Amino acid sequence: MNQQIVSNSIQEITHYNRVLEGNRRYVAKKLASDDNYFKNLSKGQSPKYLLIGCSDSRAPPNELTETDPGEIFIHRNIANLMIPTDLNSNCVIQYAVEHLNIHSIIVMGHTCCGGIKAAMTQQSVGGLLDLWLNQIKIVYEKHQDLIESLESEDDKVNCLSSLNVRAQVMNIWKNPIIQKSWQKGNPIMVHGWLFRVETGYIEELLIDSQTPEEMSKVFALKFKLDSERILSKKASRQSSPQNSTRKRFQLMQKKITQNLKKLKENGGRLEQDIELQLLGELIQNSQQS
Ligand SMILES: [Zn+2]
Incomplete structure (x- = not known):
């Protein structure tokens, strides 16, 4: 075997072991401050927030918000999309709203997002990925004049990241699970965030609609509630x-x-x-x- 490959493999195994050792240190640290920390954690969860974030390894929601395990129910995918027909994210929303009774949903995008960058080029990144990124291309096409008027490439990418977060928030307002929840008297709030990787700060974005009632009536649904x-x-x-x-x-x-x-x-x-x-x-x- 090539010497370089052997050396790389040793480095990778060492790194992998370090990740596991990190877990041992984490457990020791938690138990040092509370003997029953994990016992209590195992009793159940009652998070108040659902966060839909990007899978990017630089945007870990709990670390960024100094929240503990059990505080945020998290769903992550490439470029924090809430695609209306995606079974995975819809199941997460339904469980969070109807079973965990969360009171807020946060869509968190971030700067220098690889998914956003890929959606702005014409280079194919593979069948399923192209299909997934198509949702961002729709947002890009809609706001192309504004985005292209910006000078730096970073600003263009980050502008589309913000617009993408807004578009996903609108998709959540249109979601039948959310609309039904509002009609049942459980008003779920939806927020849009942009995490700035280069500074560590989270910016709260202004969203066009603050309630599902403010969105286009074309998407408004009326539900026959249980009592009716x-x-x-x-x-x-x-x-x-x-x-x-x-x-x-x-x-x-x-x-x-x-x-x-x-x-x-x-x-x-x-x-x-x-x-x-x-x-x-x-x-x-x-x-x-
Ligand atoms: Zn990303």
Whole structure:
């Protein structure tokens, strides 16, 4: 084996071991200040925030905000996208809103984002990646004049990062899970952040819509909430044709029982008119059901 490859492999294994050793130090540090830290953590989570961030290794949400494990529910993907048909991020949103009862969602983009840079070029980065980045290209195309009017390449990239965060916030407002939550009286707030890798600071971005009511009515959905659904189910049950068929069937069963009782009393002989009536009702019932 080439000497260089051997040397590189040793370096990589050493680095990998250092990452694991870091975990041992982390545990020791936490236990030094609280013996029950991990026991308490294992009891459950009740985060108040869902953060959708970029997978970029330079943008770790907990470290940047000095928050502890358990405080932020986190979903990360390339360029912090909230694509309406993406099963993964939609499941995260649904779980966070309907089960964890979070009160805020934060979309956090960052400066010098590789995903944003790639979306601004015409160079293919691979089938699935091109497809994913297409969502950013849509934002780029919409604001191309503004972005291209900026002088430096960094400013162009960071401007698109900010616009991309705003676009993802709008996608969250349009999301049915969020709209339903608002209509049920649980107003989830949505914020847009830009993390500046070069300074470490997070900037809060001004977002066009502060509530789902402010977005275009084209995307507004009306939900039949549980209480309304129960009422309408009750009303439809009372007037449904199935209901009247069921009632007729119950009545018929009652008559049959009564007549069988009479039959017993008459020594096994049914009166002819009762027999005919029963037969007619049975035919009528089979036609209706
Ligand atoms: Zn990124």
